[in-house]
Amino acid sequence: MEIFNQLFYLSYGVIVFIICLGAFSGKNPKGRLYSYLYWPTSLTLMVVSSLCFFAAGFNPQYFLSLGNTALVFSGLATILFIRSWRIPQALIPVWLYWFWFATFLAFFEFMRQASSFDARVLLMVSVISAINLWGLIEVLIQSRSNKTRHFYVLGLAFIFQISMLVLRIYVSSQMESNAITVFQESELPALLRGIGLASNLLVYIAISNILLERLWKKEERKSSNAELKMLSSLNALALARDNETGSHIVRTQGYVRILAERLKKSGHFPETLNDQMIDCLYKAAPLHDIGKVGIPDHILYKEGSLNKDEWGIMKTHTTIGEYVLSSAKAQLDEEVEEDDVIKMAIDIAGSHHERWDGQGYPKGLAGRGIPLSARIMALADMYDALVSERVYKSGWEHGDAVQEILNKKGAHFDPLVVDAFMAEKDAFQEIAQKYKDDQSEFKVFSELSQASEHKLRRSEEKFQVLFEYSPIGMALIDHGTGEFLEVNSALLEYTGYSKDDFLKLSFWDITPTEYAAQERAQIEQLNQKGFFGPNQKEYIRKNGSRFPISLRGFALNDADGRKMVWGIIEDITIKQKVQKQEAARNAVLELLAKNSPTEVALF
Template sequence: MELTNQIMYLGAALVTLVIALNSSVELKTRIAINSSGLYWSIAGYLMALSCFSFVFFPWSGKALTIGDLLQLGSDIALGLLFRAIYTRITKKQLVYFISGTLATCMLYVWVVINGNYGARVEFIAISTILLSLWQLYELHGCFKKDKSYYLRFIYLAIFVQIALLVSRVIVTGLDLSAHASTFDEHQDEFFVRLAYIFCYIVIFIFLGNYFYNHLWKLSISLNQKQEDNMLSILNSLALARDDETGHHILRTQKYVHALAIRLKSIGFYGAQLEEAYVDILYKAAPLHDIGKVGIPDQILNKPGRLTVEERNIMMTHAAMGASILEVAKDKIENTNDVLSVASTIAESHHEKWDGTGYPAGLKGNAIPLSARIMALADVYDALTTVRPYKKAWTHEDASEEIIRNSGIAFDPAVVEAFISEKSYFKEVAEAFYLEERAVSAAIGS
């Protein structure tokens, strides 16, 4: 059984070594006594070294002692790992754990020097059972904080290990002293050893999956925070160039949201307008005019009609806005679609259904859906509010103009959604108008 055992331990050593090397990714970013990733790396490396020691055991008797000690160290590191997942490990507690580990190792060495093979096996078995019971206790604490099924599989694997050890040492009552060495065993004993080592591999594989899943969620969370912060900054920048102190942005955001929901409810673009996408659209809408930060005030706030040259400058805000948002998007790794959609809207919300818009002269369905929705919302709000160059249109006149331009400036499906939402548009416009009047009256008094 010697060669078979060596092959088994070599395979286990290579698997755990690969997992340990991968775990170093977490170790690079977070080295602390409360980092479960730290103990994950330590446990993996110790177990890999332990298995390598058992491979070399037939050529060196000391390799068995080293392998057993490394295995004990790995088990202790696993216990600390599970503890670090759900609670804080203090320096004082860590000192106790290290002292206990050293004392256990010294006691084992004393047994090796003064005892026989049976005493050595019984010591390791009992120590491992006790450490496994401690691991189960710590895992039970983990379940209060994290109900990951990876941890549940690990719990089951440790429980099986305990059962195997109890079966081998206590229940079967094997005469361990009759064996010349660790690898001098019957076939059924080998299979128990194989199952035991397999449980270790399962534990480390599921630990790897647990940590990578944890890191993935952490990465998503951090990226979301980054994007939220970026959106907040960009929204503030957009508000600074809104000639109505933000009301245009807020109104068009409501209009876009209403149009998207209505489009889906009446049977248009249902595959695109999933709930998640509509939410992204709602968040992206306020950034449609972000490019106006690059337009001079004398053009942006000019009370009269723009000259051809000034209009050409004004038209650059679409491409400029897309560029700003693309740069912002590149600053965030694994970003979700908010900034991508915002960039698309900024660039294309002045395109027209018949291809006479700008900046690219896109036509029909070549115009992104998000931009087609924003185009109508933007025009309605521009028509119904006072601008430096014009008076406000009535809701009725603005609605007639939008309906008249169905299939010309606007997607007919979006216009149909607008017709269904006309009363809501009027309600939103009037609510903001009344709010502005109230603020003006308060300031005047």
């Protein structure tokens, strides 16, 4: 039985060690055992405890006291860690924690030499039961908003462990024993203690799940924030390049929401029209003409009518918009759902000039082959264009605009969308009047359109807002030399360089040499297809350390015809850590399933 017990302790220590591998993070600030170190401290001490009990099978004199002390303070560190979720400031000095550890170790060694085995068992059961009771209380008083099902599993694990300890005391009191070490106990008490020890794994797994869940939520919030920042940047880019006024954005958002809600209320498109889709449509609407960033100034700001060639160029704003938004979407995590707005914006930008009868552009889509979001946007955009005054035209009367849209039912517009418009035409008029353009806007615009300021809108400025405020790293690279021409703040934050220092580098300077073959393959793909990625590799920070990235790129030319590469670089450190923790947890569960004990001893 001694050999079995020793093997059990050894295998248990290995399991906890696997959990422990993913627990260490950050640096240890001087003077305090900060909350993020309670967890790895707990696991490390449990590994030490298990190894001591394993070694005690050979020589109990030197290892039993350390094993029991490590067991107690492992539990204490676990509870302090759980408590830090509720009170992050509730930290204790490092020296005080280890002072208590040394004091208990000396006391237990005294007990080992001066008291009976049963007295030591009673001491350990009492102390560990008190620690588990404290843990249960901490779980119960956690904020309700923070609790998930894993908290209830954690609470049940504490209850189960307390029950096993109490049952252990009861069974021992009913049995006569001459044992003087853990390896001389009878089978039933040893089994109960082993089950109690194994129940610690339930605590560890529950805590690991809580931490993993919190990390995922943090990543979800990060992705959501990234999308919001992305949308803000894209909206600013669209508005800065468009010749419409800011009120146009507000009005069209109101129009599309009204149309979508009316269609939903009428029972149309139940498979797609829900509250989430309507909210996405509302957020995506301002991006419908973002493709105008690619239209030359002399066409975009021309006051008179466009000729045939100019109109052909103007029509390309739909495909340009679809391409710009697709490139933006490539920066978002493919596994999250928060990029639905960008997906819808892609449909709207690329298809809002399609017609129900198939006579629109750019693809000549017809009927329900046109995305619903684009069919809704098409009507909203035309109504606003009709009733709004511009420097080159007067606004139509509401009634005339309504009649014009009705005349285009079944030809230009989806008949169901026109029906929804007719039911809500008064609401359209209210929005048009409430957010009517200030006449001073037209005066200012007219003056600006004739001024030399438009000449300053160089090609490389078109993406400046998106580029600078993107939460994901972006850079412009000279295709021929690999030198960085421009870099945004996100990539500077990744690498630790100042902008001046970074622009002195080429991508070869921050790429480890072992990725040279991959770089050459990327360049070949770029030359053949105009893009590459996503590929995973590493970059080198200024301090010499490395970090994992996901890299995409596509080719473009500047106004002078110089070939450049637009690089999108995402730091995937956290994503990889989550994947490793998930793999470690699965390994623990598999190992646990293969090592379920039947006869074990603890103290």
